[in-house]
Amino acid sequence: MTGDESVFPPNLSRLSRADWLAALKRIGEQNGFTEPLGRAHAAVFVERGDTLLVSFESTPGIEALSETRTPLGFEMVRQHNWSSLSVLCHSDTWFRDPRVYEFFDHLLDDGFFDEFDCVLFYGAGPCGYAAGAYSVASPGARVLLLQPQATLDPRLTEWDDRFADQRRRDFTSRYGFAPEMLDAALRAHVVYDPREPLDAMHAALFHRPGVTRFRAPFMGGALQAEFMALDLLPAMLKAVAEDRLDRQGFATILRARRDHPPYLRRLLAQLDADGRTHLATMLCRNVVSRMHAPRFRRRLAQLEAVEDDTGT
Known part of the structure; x- marks a missing residue:
């Protein structure tokens, strides 16, 4: 691990892939827990305050978007003393894996989420699908999703040809249809660019009670990267956790794009x-x-x- 290890999050940007994975494992073991979930997924928990951010992220995404090469939840630990559960995939899997199902089953059975005053699920794209789908394991959670897919089940979304090679994955069994899983959430927020037709069509499938959809026109097809470049995600996550993210608040946050x-x-x-x-x-x-x-x-x-x- 490089830099001052007493600083959180530490800067892992110069580590090799193997050393980086080892550092994440060590961070979890020292601050909460680390749990491998088969060969394609892992979970890292950092315990701090009474607000828990459950973020779904891909390791390539972390490497590309984070200056410190650490999960987004680590930044919320630093800024707001939140607790962080980072659920990671090594490639875009939509987290459709029995080991991930079992992990959330165990968290639910153990009352893990009951230990926190506020639980917030977050993800973007394929990770947004997963954040919506697995949020059902924590009834009453808040949810923030950026341009999520609702499902890749071709019977419902054959019009989305971006992920045709992923249609063999099972999207019909447990934790399957993300919009339906949001029925247990206290509130859910879906952000999308209406000028991206396929993203807008998925967003339409999230039209359900308790779900607010926010339009972000001209922000493109990589909302997470754009919002991180503008440093908007921490403010959005905090507003969701405090039940303050309404249309006026979202518009105020999005004004930063005037300089983008x-x-x-x-x-x-x-x-x-x-x-x-x-x-x-x-x-x-x-x-x-x-x-x-x-x-x-x-x-x-x-x-x-x-x-x-x-x-x-």
């Missing part, structure tokens, strides 16, 4: 595609007045030149 170049580029591209030159000009003027944005400055010059030629 990928969002602004997508918005400009759509305005150009729709021929809405006046709005495109207004957008470019706003952006160049606030930030260094050569692409927007060039596009503004083009738009203003057209205005001069046409006299509009």
